[in-house]
Amino acid sequence: MPTKTLATPAEPALLRIQDVAAETGLTTRAIRYYEEMGLLEPAARSDGAYRLFDASDLERLRFIRSLRDDAGFSLAQIGQLLEDEAARERNRQRFRTTGDKAERRALLKDATARVDRQIETLVAKRARLDSMIADARGRRRHLDEHLANLDGGPDPHPGGGPHPAPHPARGSRR
Amino acid sequence: MPTKTLATPAEPALLRIQDVAAETGLTTRAIRYYEEMGLLEPAARSDGAYRLFDASDLERLRFIRSLRDDAGFSLAQIGQLLEDEAARERNRQRFRTTGDKAERRALLKDATARVDRQIETLVAKRARLDSMIADARGRRRHLDEHLANLDGGPDPHPGGGPHPAPHPARGSRR
DNA sequence: CACAACCTTAACGTTAACGTGAAGGTCGTG
DNA sequence: CACGACCTTCACGTTAACGTTAAGGTTGTG
Numbered sequence: 001m002p003t004k005t006l007a008t009p010a011e012p013a014l015l016r017i018q019d020v021a022a023e024t025g026l027t028t029r030a031i032r033y034y035e036e037m038g039l040l041e042p043a044a045r046s047d048g049a050y051r052l053f054d055a056s057d058l059e060r061l062r063f064i065r066s067l068r069d070d071a072g073f074s075l076a077q078i079g080q081l082l083e084d085e086a087a088r089e090r091n092r093q094r095f096r097t098t099g100d101k102a103e104r105r106a107l108l109k110d111a112t113a114r115v116d117r118q119i120e121t122l123v124a125k126r127a128r129l130d131s132m133i134a135d136a137r138g139r140r141r142h143l144d145e146h147l148a149n150l151d152g153g154p155d156p157h158p159g160g161g162p163h164p165a166p167h168p169a170r171g172s173r174r
Numbered sequence: 175m176p177t178k179t180l181a182t183p184a185e186p187a188l189l190r191i192q193d194v195a196a197e198t199g200l201t202t203r204a205i206r207y208y209e210e211m212g213l214l215e216p217a218a219r220s221d222g223a224y225r226l227f228d229a230s231d232l233e234r235l236r237f238i239r240s241l242r243d244d245a246g247f248s249l250a251q252i253g254q255l256l257e258d259e260a261a262r263e264r265n266r267q268r269f270r271t272t273g274d275k276a277e278r279r280a281l282l283k284d285a286t287a288r289v290d291r292q293i294e295t296l297v298a299k300r301a302r303l304d305s306m307i308a309d310a311r312g313r314r315r316h317l318d319e320h321l322a323n324l325d326g327g328p329d330p331h332p333g334g335g336p337h338p339a340p341h342p343a344r345g346s347r348r
Numbered sequence: 349c350a351c352a353a354c355c356t357t358a359a360c361g362t363t364a365a366c367g368t369g370a371a372g373g374t375c376g377t378g
Numbered sequence: 379c380a381c382g383a384c385c386t387t388c389a390c391g392t393t394a395a396c397g398t399t400a401a402g403g404t405t406g407t408g
């Protein structure tokens with residue numbers, strides 16, 4: 001078991017912005033910009049006002065990056081999908097401080113609702129992508145048909161050389 | 175013998191830019207911009223230099239729009255995926271004028287290769303989306319677990335997560 | 349043939365999402 | 379405690395992808 005620097009599981013392990021950038025593949029500027037846009041708030045600040053990020057921040061930033069790069073959402077859309085940072089802060093605090101089971105459950109319910117919305121959005125996007133892929137495959141099949149009835153016998157090897165046709169092929173349709 | 179507006183199968187049916195816009199869901203400005211960027215060239219121009227688009231142009235524009243909106247590609251990436259317009263024009267002409275089967279076949283082969291590249295790109299994107307969906311579902315399951323053992327039993331794993339301790343109310347962090 | 353409803357090019361404006369300094373404070377290691 | 383590597387907050391610059399007039403030509407319909 002690789003104990004890192006301490007055995008206490010509640011160790012903070014806060015990172016500064018450059019390390020976070022390296023870790024997430026974002027630039028420091030982008031991270032500050034996302035903060036400015038209200039997409040996240042670093043877990044803490046040092047005495048000298050350095051931003052300090054925890055694991056949850058990293059996770060959030062990686063998610064933002066995926067939404068941007070992989071799903072292609074705008075920061076505005078991402079803001080819609082994510083819990084806004086004010087609420088996040090508030091809920092974290094409340095979740096830690098409350099002993100009320102009902103309240104905890106309510107908070108968790110909210111979270112699942114939000115995640116469900118995210119999943120729904122992503123699935124919808126995938127559906128549109130699927131449709132595009134189907135279309136492209138349709139086009140591909142169409143081209144293959146044309147190729148097939150260009151010559152009665154399939155030629156296994158496309159060279160650059162001219163080829164005498166065995167007999168006139170008439171373009172068939174559908 | 176040639177009937178003018180009826181029954182001829184090779185009827186052009188050219189549209190002007192505003193109709194194309196309505197048909198494709200793009201703006202006229204966007205269409206002109208795509209032309210400027212080399213993504214397409216209208217099939218013809220009127221005497222007075224009006225742009226005139228044919229069915230193939232429409233198809234291409236719809237595809238561009240899908241690539242932009244559904245797949246989230248930049249116009250530069252779209253340009254990479256599509257045959258550049260110069261080649262498209264050239265190949266169309268050659269395909270219609272050539273009687274050479276080998277050449278036709280070569281052109282078709284090129285087209286299938288291009289479509290295959292498009293499919294590959296789209297499939298790769300879908301894979302990344304799938305991965306994101308899987309992650310989100312993982313988060314959802316995680317939340318459900320927490321919900322389950324909130325009113326089921328005590329905490330199975332502390333560390334990082336919420337803390338359903340029997341003793342309430344602590345406010346220590348820093 | 350008059351005229352409204354299109355169209356053209358050209359040019360400047362706008363927004364999102366950062367990049368790129370500048371001017372100065374902070375951190376930790378020798 | 380000095381110093382280099384990091385950080386901070388402005389603030390202006392840049393690129394993509396259009397939006398928006400402006401000034402003028404084209405088309406088809408009454």
